[in-house]
Every structure is written in structure tokens, then in C-alpha cells.
Amino acid sequence: MGDTRTKTRTRTRTRNIPKQVNETPFGVFLWGGPEKFDRRRDVYNELSTNPMFAKDTGYHTSLARKDAWTKAALQSRELIEIKLRKKWPHRHFMDAIRMTDWFLPVQPQFRIFMSNLERQMSDEQKAIWVPKAERFEIFGCYPQTELGHGSNVSGIETTATFDRLTDEFIINSPTISSTKYWIGGSGIWATHGIVVARLIIDGQNYGNHLFLTQLRDLSTQQLMVGVEIYEMGPKSFQGMLGADTGALRFNHVRIPRSQMLARNAQVERSGNYIKPKNLKHSYGSMVTVRALMAEITGHDLLRAVSTAYHYTTFRKQFRRDREQDAEETTVFDYSSVRHRLLPLLAQGVALVLVGQSINEAYQEYTKQMLGGDTSGLEDLHLQTVGAKVYSTEITGRGVETCRIACGGHGYSGLSGFGRMYAHAINAVTYEGDNYVIGQQVPRAILKHYKNKSEASLPSIAYLSLLRDERTPQPPADLTNPTSWSLRSVQEWALGIRQVNLVREHIEDTSRGRDTSYTTHSLTMAHSDFTYWRGLWKVIDAIANVSFAGPMKSLGLVFSLSILFNPHHPSLTRHLPLTTAQYSALRDAYQSALDGFADNHVATIIDAYGLTEYEMDSALARADQTPYEALLDGAKRSEMSGEKMSTCGL
């Protein structure tokens, strides 16, 4: 099994890298439906034809940081003009920022500033501020994180003290560690910030609330009295060059009482504090961003995979069969490349498709919430936390795996992989460190297991298995490779593994152990299960369309990849198999990979159809081979032709 396939001769593949967005039914499906596909095309058509947004792999990375930022600020202005002229919805604008690929200073405007105005302001407040933000009369940022506190939001030290005499709040940074840090868009660009601060009334601490605080004069850009802002300097990997990320200190800055965001809690003129009706609102902001991340993170991975696919199907190196007269072998045909890229392709598609359904659940919840029903929040919260941890771990490491699979040229800045990694890996930390927020999944598991309420949340219904002392028997002969393609077997295996992990976690907890490390595996395994179920649900729904075949092949690769080659080493411990069973799983996986590679991968890459503009890599050009593009890139290097003397040496 697999023996003949691995000997397949190297084929000559036709390079097929589009220069425009091509619409096919399969493509529309992979991009998440007509609305999303059309939005991508709109944004693509606008940006790719505007010289201001010309892509030039690696160009930005040669500039001084300040010059790179200035370019991003100019692009922001241009985008604002386009949005207003074309009456683009916010989502178009946000997608356009993503397509520029380096975070613009205007990025927080809708992603976090306006979404908070919308959800946290009273109707009266919204009537004043939302139109200002929509018309870009004010530019927003979201000062939450401090030097001393990130994931632990309750540790925030900035204070907002009510001054009854003047009917104002006094925003203050009492310590160095209370300096707001990592505040995107605040370094130079933003005029207003939604400051997260401890509300203090008459010496009493009411916990964190949001305060709309003006940072800069609207016409002169002078900092407001008492506001101290620094740009925080470079990021690792030259990431986020387009973002003026700031450090903010407040020295008794006064804002009117009307600028505390008052949809939920309020402070009355007298200083009387009115509690929020529903404490669950505090989840809101994080859930919003994480639901968004669940949907879009996979695209970052798919872009890296597509780029690597185009390069590895071009590059030839060594003769696998050591026949000196044969042509060298296409790199993509080595198992060392297939085993690295193909599971990532399957996982990337799974992240996007399942992420879309998580985001849809979020949209649905938002509607219910505005109607006063927050009953769906716990399930949604669990879904978005799991998706955030899972999608960012797979994507962050996956992008780098793609780069390394491309060998030496992957390390060239012209490959674009460095930029992709810089903008993917930070997601394992922001919006909550994965090791920290991932603990919420086991916490929910324990709670519902103890309360015997697992049936109320579909994603942890598997806990009922724990209540049975007997280990369920596998539904087929596991020493037969074909058994592993049965979904009943996959579900059994994922379930057994998960239950073993939960059992270990319960034991550790009962022994008072610190489980902050081991819970990461548990959350990843939980999400394996969630995404496995979610992906097959999507595939089942398209059983009769023309591309059902490729999607089933992809589903099989996804399923076996999470069993065979899991994202966390210790997971393998928790699926006990005999040597013969393991060997059959290995054969099944190899066979799934080969079938996928030989029959469907090109179809999927073509259907996804990333343009050269979107990939922005010398390794994936429509009209140049990677070697031509790399040489061309060198010729265009600003340092080419320099001599010691011309460098002032």
C-alpha cells in the first residue's frame, strides 16, 4: 500500500498562478460563499490597480522604520478616501487593510474602536460618537494592555476617579507598570482612545470600565494636557511596520462624565454607581475579536501553503532514484515535503470553513444579545476560545513550516514568508496568551462534568464517555488500514484520546497540581475534535456538488493528520495502539496523503486561486520562475552596485 505511489515519476506541472481573481463554484465555496468572495474581488480589484498599494516583495523591509510607517499612513488616507467614495461597508475596509498585509494605523478604527462604541455605549452616546468615527473625524485606539498586565485584565492599574465637583473622571497612571503599552495606532495616528481603567468613586474601586479619552487635538495633533505618548519601537521579526504602536501615560487627565461608556454600568451625576444588568457583557470585546480571528486566521496559513506549493512544484533537487541520467526530482514529490505541506493545506481549509461557522454563531448570538438573550454566551465563549488557541497555534507554526520546507530561498525576504510569520505568530499571544486563555476549556469541562451538565453544550458532550468505566471498543478492526478512513473509527479514536486527557486532568486537579502546562494539550485535543466534527459537517452538506471528491480527500487527510501527527507531542500518549494498529494508521495516512497529492491538491490550490498580488512572493510569480524573480529582486536591491566609497566608508 502506497509502495507504488511513492515511486511515481516526477511530473512536469503547469505553473498556474493567477493575476486576477477567477471565479469558480469551488473557489466561491472555499472563500466562504458569494458575499465573501465578492468582497475579496472588490478589494482586490481596487488595491491591485492602485499604484499606492503596489506590492513589491521585501521593499518595505529595506526602508527605515519611520519611512515604512509613513507609507502606511498614506495608504490609510487613501483607503479612507476609497471607502467614502465607494461607500464600502466596514468589512470591506477591514479586509482591504488585511490585503495591504502590514497593519495600517487606521486598523483599530473598526476592528476594535468602533465595535466597542457600538456595543458599550448608550444609545445617546452612540448617536454622538459613532458617526464621528464612521466619517473618520476622530481616529480611535483601544488602550487596555499595560506594561504590567496583559492576560490578567483585572490587574489593570490605571484609575478613573470620579470628581463630583467638576462632574469629570480623572484618568491617571499611578505607576510605571500602569503605562498602557502595545496600543495599536496610538503612537502618532489616533485622536481618541477607549481607555480601560479602574473606576474609583469616593475611594471605592468598582473595577474596570471603559472611558473615551481624547489623546490629541483634532487639528494640531498636539497631545492633550496630561497625556504622554511614546511610540514603542520595533517589533520582533520586523513585524507590523505599518502600526504606530504606542506607550501611553495619563497624568490626571480630565474627561467629562458623559465619556464613560454607559451601555451597561453608569455613574450618575451624584456619583451613584449603577451596576450593569448583566455581567456577561464584559466578555463581549474579546469574543468579538476572537470570532473574527477564527474565521480569518486560516487564510494566513493557506497563503503560506499556496506559496510553498508553487515553489516546491517548480524546484527540482537530487535524483531520488539515483539514476544519473534522469531529471532531478521535483521537491514537492518528496515525502519530506508532502508530509509537511499537505496536512497544513487540509488544516488551513478546515480552519477557514469551521471558523466561518463559528463566526456565524457569533453573529447569531449578537442578534440575540441585543434582544436581551445572553443564554448562548457560554457555548459561544467556549467555541471562540478553543478556535483562537487552535487556529493561531496551527497557523503560526504552520507558516514557518512552509518556509522551512522551501529550503534556503525561504529565508530570503523576497519569499514573503518572514512577513507572513511575523504577522501570524504574534496571534498566539495577543487577545490572550494561548496557555492562559486555553485553560478556560478544561475549566468548562470540569464544571460541566461535576454538574453532569455536559449534554447542554454540544462541544463537550463526549464527557458522557467518562461516566462509563468500560473503554468503548473500536468499531472496526484497527489493524486494517482501511478502517481508519471510517468516520466511526476516527470519532472513537479522538474520543478515547480526549477522555484519557480529561481523566488525567481531573486526577491532576484533585491532587492540587499546577495544570497550566498540560491543559494546553487538552485544549488542542478538544479543538481537534471540534474541528473534525465541524469540517465533516461542512463536507457532508456539499455531498452532491462537483468538488465533493477533493473535499472528501482533504477531510480524510485532515482527520488522519490530527490523529497521526498531532500538534502537541504528548497527545500521542493518549491514544494507546498496538504496533499493528499504529502501523495500519500510518499506512492509511500515507495512502490518504498520496491520493490527495496526486489527484486533488492542484485542484484545490487552483480553486482557492490566490493571485500573485495576494501572495506577494518571489517564489510565486505569474510571469517569472522563482529563480528569475529572485535574481530580478537582487537587481532591484537598493544596495546593488554600491561600493565601500558610495556607502561613505
Add this chain to the structure above:
Amino acid sequence: MGDTRTKTRTRTRTRNIPKQVNETPFGVFLWGGPEKFDRRRDVYNELSTNPMFAKDTGYHTSLARKDAWTKAALQSRELIEIKLRKKWPHRHFMDAIRMTDWFLPVQPQFRIFMSNLERQMSDEQKAIWVPKAERFEIFGCYPQTELGHGSNVSGIETTATFDRLTDEFIINSPTISSTKYWIGGSGIWATHGIVVARLIIDGQNYGNHLFLTQLRDLSTQQLMVGVEIYEMGPKSFQGMLGADTGALRFNHVRIPRSQMLARNAQVERSGNYIKPKNLKHSYGSMVTVRALMAEITGHDLLRAVSTAYHYTTFRKQFRRDREQDAEETTVFDYSSVRHRLLPLLAQGVALVLVGQSINEAYQEYTKQMLGGDTSGLEDLHLQTVGAKVYSTEITGRGVETCRIACGGHGYSGLSGFGRMYAHAINAVTYEGDNYVIGQQVPRAILKHYKNKSEASLPSIAYLSLLRDERTPQPPADLTNPTSWSLRSVQEWALGIRQVNLVREHIEDTSRGRDTSYTTHSLTMAHSDFTYWRGLWKVIDAIANVSFAGPMKSLGLVFSLSILFNPHHPSLTRHLPLTTAQYSALRDAYQSALDGFADNHVATIIDAYGLTEYEMDSALARADQTPYEALLDGAKRSEMSGEKMSTCGL
């Protein structure tokens, strides 16, 4: 077991980050003996007090690429002056370049240019060229890699055709893919290159040889006739800013016959080709660099671990025990941090100490080789390949694990982790892609297994286990955690795992399968075993010194970390354990980690004693807390205080 320890109260630790190199017996041991320690101190004292080499975390990364390079060129000149003035040996010079931490254009001079002159030139040639290089009258680079061929050196297309009429070689780049690419120091700096090209005489191809080729005029720096050079542009992650890496094309460039490096093969005036006496010489260059890498790579990991240690013992976040009045917990005390950092500390020390012994073996071999004895080459080759793959995989991923364990601030450019990663992860690709060169280990294993000659190479003597059908019984009760601290048990477990992997590999090979993916695990497992043996050998040799205790604790963490949490997921499949045995291993590992963390880690970090200059991180300053240093860094950002108008917007 471990239950009480994990509840240990957060301690206040004294920050102890040195501003100078402090000598202690333990420190001298960790740095590899008095000679290496003194060299480090010499270089440190010179650079840290010279304003030209001032470290300023993140400063370089804000410059335009060309300005950053110019600074590196100025530093190169300064270093040359210091070397000549202080009569530094080459190794001092090379270590000084490493201490500047961003690859200088003069880096290839001794690392690869001169070492090739020394080993590949005839005595007559050496007499002419070595003094020129030593006096820096010429600057060298090593054009081997081409756009189209990296790991597969035999695919190189550049030709050196003998012209009998003029007694010259004609160096030529016949195709785009034959463009020399990734050539460090060649973009602007170098005057000469040792070009790897196919020797052609009378139309016959004699394979790759080395040709000393002048690239630029020594006084004007004008390119020589027919030489075309471009600087290849930025690298991923803003890596190697100080290196002017070049793309070179040769258009029928003529060099005298005397400039073919002629220690081994020669071409006579008549065009007669004299074969090298010993074909094994071709290994030489790669073995040299890999032996060097084996020793120094671990230091990159230890620097990241030290930086992360200093930060995580400062940072506090959340209250683990949820007692609202208690101080927040020091981040280092969470198992999520300990499980990530401590195995890396142990592995880093193992890489350095075992790497030193591999490098000593190389020095020993070089002596023998110059005396005509090359019998030790195979063993040495196997050792250096394994060490290269193993040390670069662990270090590359380990540095990034340290960064991520530091949370959000790890992503700041001021943390220094981005630079560390950019300069560590490329090593998995250069000097041979790890997936490609790693295949040499299983190849040697198969050969000696078939020839029944494993006893001749100590590092694969374990193959004799394969000849016995019976699986050897564990030497102790594996359900007892204390058994796992026995070396006999560790050896048994590593042996079993390795034998299972070899068995699978033999089966795959006999079925004609492509093993290019699976062999990576095999090579890593093989090296686990090699390093395990090597580390204990070093520790046994110091059984009576004062720091034997900490080293034994470290050895235990290393041993159990490679068993429990191996570097490659699929390894866990190959050590079949019952649930009770696995649980005991887990307990033993947890206990080893806790004992190490609570009693020895601070001792080891202090003994290693990296100075703030060497770490160059805002997270590890002698006189500032990380928060103070991060805020200070923001204040010094060249973008702080800018307004839209001052940016020309």
C-alpha cells in the same frame, strides 16, 4: 509526588544580571574550560567598552537596511584594527563577530574563506595567499550555493573551463539557475571568492573544484571584467542585517591556472588532470563548519533561556491560588513556563558541553588527516551531521519557545528575541537542509547493519540490539517513578525507542518507500541517544567538584525531557509504555523539573553569567526592571514625538 512543591509560594528573587564577566569555577566549566572562558572575557572587555560596538536593543532594526549594513562595515574595520593591534588569534576575531550579533561582512574571512585556503591549497599557493588574507589585503567569500542548487552540490552548473592557449580557467555562469546566490560578504565587501565550479578540460567534466577568483579591484573596488554582482535584498525576520549577501554571475571570467586550489586535485600545464589521492577530502569543508556549529549553537539557546529566565522571574501575573489579598504569582513558577524553559536550559547546556567534545574530536581528526590518516572521518562525519541537525532544531525552535513563554513583551523588538530567532532558525537550512543531510545517519545505520560492522562505530553500537529477536526487559520496575532516574532505565528506553525506529526504517526501505520524512525522527532520536551518553560522560568526569549536584540535576532533567517530551511527535510512538509506566515517567519528570527549578536553576544561570551586554534585551537589564527598560526604550524611539505633519503627511 510533586503535589506539595507545585504549591510553593512565590518567592521574591534577587535580580542578578552582571555588567561584567565574572569568573567562577562553575562558570569556567560551563563555558568549556579556561581557554574559552578567557577568550570570551577578552572579547567582552574589548567590545563592551568600545562605543563603536555599543549595544542598543532594537536600534539597528529601525535603520534603513543600507545604513545598518554600513554600520556593520565600520565595525568590521574597527575589529580588523583591534585584531592587528592586539595580535588576536583568528578565533578571538570570530568570537568577536558573534558577539556583535548581526553577522559582519568580514565574517567569512576566517570562518570559511581562510579555512579553505588552508585546507585546499598547495603549500606554494598557501605561501602566497594565506598571508594576504591574514593581513586583510584581500577580503574573501565562498561562492558555492547557486539559485538552482543548494544541498545537492553535485548539481552545481557554474563551469571552469581550462583554456590551454592562455593557461587560464574561464569561469562562467551558463544559466540563470547557475547564479551564485546567498554568498555572504560578496554584495559589496569581498575582493576575492573561492568559486565552486565544474572543472571542464577538453569538453570533459571533472566535477566540482575550487577556484580563487578576484571579484573586485583592490583599490577602486570596481568589479572585475565579466563579474556581475548584486546584493540579494533583505532576509526573513530582518536577519543578518550586517551581511551584504550577494548574487554573482560570471561572464567568461579568466583566472590563471595557478588559482585552482591544488592541495588535492591538480591541472598541469598540458591540461593533464591529476586526481586527488583521497576522495574523502571533499567532506572537509562541511565537516569543519558543522563541527564549529555543534559547539556554538547551544550558546544561542542558552542566551534566550537566560533572558527568558530573568524576565519570567520578574514578571508577576494572576494569583494562582485565587487568594485576592496575596501577591500575584511570579510567572516562572507556573508549570506552563517551567515546562517550556527548563528542558531548554538543560538541552542548551548539553548542546554546548557535548558539542565541545565533538569539536575536540574534529581537531584531533584534523591532526591525523594532515599526517595522512583519514580513518576517523566516517565516525566524525556521522557525529557532526547528527550534531548539526540536532543542535539547530533544538536551538531554532527553542529560542522561539523562550520568546513566546515571555508573552506579549517577547514580541517587542526591544526584547531581542526576534533577532535571536532570525539568527538561529536559518541554521536548520544552511550548511545542508536538516531533512536532507539528516538522511546520512540512517544511511550509515543501514550500511553497518547490513555489513554487521556496527561495533566499529561507537555511536551506532546499539544496532546489536536489533540482532536479538527478544526485546530486552526493563532493568527496573517502570511503574515506580524513582526507576526513571536510573541511567540503566533511561538507556533501555532510549535504546528500545531507537531500535523500533530503525526497525521501521528497515521495513520502509525494503518496501521501496520514500523515507525522507520519517528519517528526520530517526536522526533526532539517534542524537538524543548520542547526547544523552555524551552529557553523562561529562557529568561523571566532574563527580567530585562543588557543582556536581546542579549538573546531576540538570542531567536528569535532560534525560527525562528527551523521553517524556521529545522533539519530534512521532518519537513517542516508539516507546511503548503501559498507562502506569507512563504515569510514573510523568511523575518522575515533574519531580526532576521541580527539584531543578527550586534548587539549582538560579545557580546555573548565575554561573553561566551572561552579561546584559551579551543578552542585549530590555527584559534583562542590570539596573532597570523590564518595565523601566521597555518604557525607556519607547522614550528613545525615533518615532516618539512625531506628528502627522512631521512625517510629511
